[in-house]
Amino acid sequence: MAERIISRDYQVQYGFLRDYVLELLNTNPGTTVRIDVYPETSLSVTTRTFRRIYVCLGALKLGFKSGLRDFLGLDGTFMKGPYTGQVLTVVGLDSNNGIYPVAYAVVETESTSSWTWFLELLGEDLDLGPNSNFTFISDRQKGIIPAMEKVFPSAEHRFCLRHIQENMKKQWKGKDLSDQLWECGRATTVNHFNRAMDELKKINAEAHAWVSKIPANTWAKSHFSGRAHTDCLLNNLCEVFNSKLDEGRDKPIITCLEYIREYLMKRLCVVQKEIDKCEGLLTPTATTLFEKIKADASKYVAKYNGAGNCSCRFWEITGFPCRHAVCAIWDKIENGENAPHVDEWVHPCYRLSTWKAMYFNKIDPLNRRTMWPKSDCPFTLLPPKHKTQVGRPKKKRRRGVDEPNSQAGRLSRKYLAVTCSKCHNKGHNSRTCKGQGGSGEVGGG
Incomplete structure (x- = not known):
């Protein structure tokens, strides 16, 4: 019965999604929300199937524009409920080098089409045109490179160096090789970069040839422009944000969106408390x-x-x-x-006054569902097609090649003989002991 109730809520919430959007727009002025549906071949059909939703809260939009730093990380993570999909996120850096989420979306899958749709809406919100000299960083997700080339052809697109390292480790392993790759990435001048690459070639010529095919301006500081005011080589800012959304990704669609909005609302207040304690010119x-x-x-x-x-x-x-x-x-x-x-x-993006401006606007809470305005859209919104996944649903994210396993250091009990604490014989424990004899045999009397 509980499963039926929960399953029904996953379906029903799509029918209230347009009402939720109206409430979100009313309570948070300046917010942008877009719903995309699958096209229908017949105009007589009164239903539409949900495909995507994009949200950029007004407070975050204004805050990011006040941050004076043209740098954003892009990433995607899986939905965990009965309706498959991806949560796309875009995250910037604030004046204190903390994460500053800007927008998020739920899409059907990571593809060129979904990333193009997401980036176009993001460009409209942040006033970014095709010729904008902006800087993005990503893990080279499926479809993101052609989407970026289409929407922002003049942008600087960095690749996360840790993911390049993971891909290299699939073919060539060794700490010396990995350390030298990071030495190449950290070099700030072309001369230092070339010398580091020569050392990489001495260690492994094949790995050097593989790395050389990746444009240096996507992963090495020596070839970065100065537009972003950050030498960040990793896409950790998105991974930090995604980790905070883990418990919301297996919820129904509106509950998931509200989980994200509430986290962002609380985070602005938490950072504001830290800002109020600070003095001086810089953060x-x-x-x-x-x-x-x-x-x-x-x-x-x-x-x-x-x-x-x-x-x-x-x-x-x-x-x-x-x-x-x-x-x-x-x-x-x-x-x-x-x-x-x-x-x-020091650049003004690191000043305390800039940090205050980024967190000046706040996200407002929503009313209960019974108080939401009713959408006058003539089409009923249906959930996407349900796809039963093979095997048990995965709750934990997939670990990288170079990430330590949480089980490391723990000894497995498999193949170990258990010793009974009562009779001191092997093969059973004290709970199942029946006095099997031996030097410590328990006798009756």
């Missing part, structure tokens, strides 16, 4: 990072020549003055030039 994380840079700069000596230039590209890529530049700025001040304080040379 806490930015302050910590820049203090390390200044500590390194104190070990350098600058020779004043009336001009300034640094070829390490760290400042260009991250938005933080490098240790060489910090030393030069201090030297300029000592030589009487009217230069701003060294902290003011």
